[in-house]
Amino acid sequence: MSDWTVTQGPHPRRRPRALSPLREHLRDTFWFAPTAAMVGVFVVWLVAQELDAALVRSLQDDGDFDTLADLLRFADDAKTVVSAVGSAMMTFIGVVFSISLVAVQMASGQFTPRVVRLFVRSRITKATFAVFLATFVLTLLVLTSYDSNVDPREATSVPLVQSVLTLLMVALSLLLFVMYVNATLRLMRVSHVIARIAAESFRVAALMPVAAGGGEAPGLGPATAWVAHDGQAGVLRDVHVARLVRVARGHGVVLRLVPRIGDFLVPGTPVLAVHGGTAPSRRALRFALSVGVERTFHQDLAFGLRQLSDIGLRALSPAVNDPTTAVQALDRVVQILAALSRRPLDAVTHRDRRGVVRLVQPVPGWAELVDLGFTEVRACAVGSPQVTRRLLAGFDDLLRLVPPERCEPLLRHRELLRQAVERTAPTPADRAFALRPDRQGIG
Secondary structure, three states: OEOOEEEEOOEEEEOOOOOOHHHHHHHOOOOHHHHHHHHHHHHHHHHHHHHHHHHHHHHHHHOOHHHHHHHHHHHHHHHHHHHHHHHHHHHHHHHHHHHHHHHHHHHHHHOOHHHHHHHHOOHHHHHHHHHHHHHHHHHHHHHOOOOOOOOOOOOOOOOHHHHHHHHHHHHHHHHHHHHHHHHHHHHOOHHHHHHHHHHHHHHHHHHOOOEOHHHOOOOOOOOOEEEEOOOOOEEEEEEOHHHHHHHHHHHOOEEEEOOOOOOEEOOOOEEEEEEOOOOOOOOOOOOOEEEEOOOOOOOOOOHHHHHHHHHHHHHHOOOOOOHHHHHHHHHHHHHHHHHHOOOOOOEEEEEOOOOOEEEEEEOOOHHHHHHHHHHHHHHHOOOOHHHHHHHHHHHHHHHHHOOHHHOHHHHHHHHHHHHHHHHHOOOHHHHHHHOOOOOOOOO
């Protein structure tokens, strides 16, 4: 159990529950939703087939062969529609796939390759692919249900329910296609991409337990054992907090995660420090740490700032020269830092059901987050008065919000920016203009 209660105003509220690492990893894949949809539509088809067979048997038992003959004629007409739908679905799938590839390529080149995961995690994109593939599979299954016997007395199947289900799936496919195009166009606009990154960052912060002061839980004492990484090299994407807490409680120890989420690990790197006992077995810690090829938002507090900084840097590059996009990225950097300005950082603690600290997880400190959000953009912004003015306004806004002990990194960055502008601006008027705070840059 973690420190999940957070207070806002006079009434405490419970933090939203985080998804399990498995569910988060499935959200980062593109195969699960379409595969589940195809399996699900097969089950639905079996039920619809049984309903059609029951309807035929009921009409034959009642001797209502005229109605059965009418249904056979309707099914024969619907067969043409179902065949056409099956062919059209493959065309639709090709169109959607092409649009997705173009959108991903444009977003990767215009913003940063790290925003591609927004398209991979897009629910509407997965739903569109899943429904299209499910509709195509359904049409193939329905075509196998048509009976070549036109005699009502000998017919065994009239795919009436199946045909209606196919038409409903077609209607749903068309609706999702419109929603998909709209969502894709939104994701190709920089303002919406930046807003999504900020929203993901706030979600990570909201799910993070209360931090321990000073970067270390009180009373840990010296480490009594160490656990090294013995898997493949890669980025530490997340840890299974519940599993680690359960293992630590069972062994009567406190585990301290050595690397931060987002660090690159090589085999032999110490990943867990054990305090108060012996190290748990490798089997007990199996699947507790997830290592992959890229960072994810799941537990990575700094990843959002990293992406926003990358977008700002690319916008300020001579090849792009788009300071307005850099200003939009800085807007969200200031927003994220303002939300974290009074939050305890450096480490978070996870407790068991008895309230005993069982896992200490390091997170970036305030100075590190400020450096991540401003350093690179500040260094590239000297020749762009629009960006320098926005930076100065952001520093001023944050200085009004943060407690006194957190002002130093902001004052340092503001002074470095002032010195850089004074060295490069050709005239006093240019220097005065570039050093005038403005939340819109130049408007």
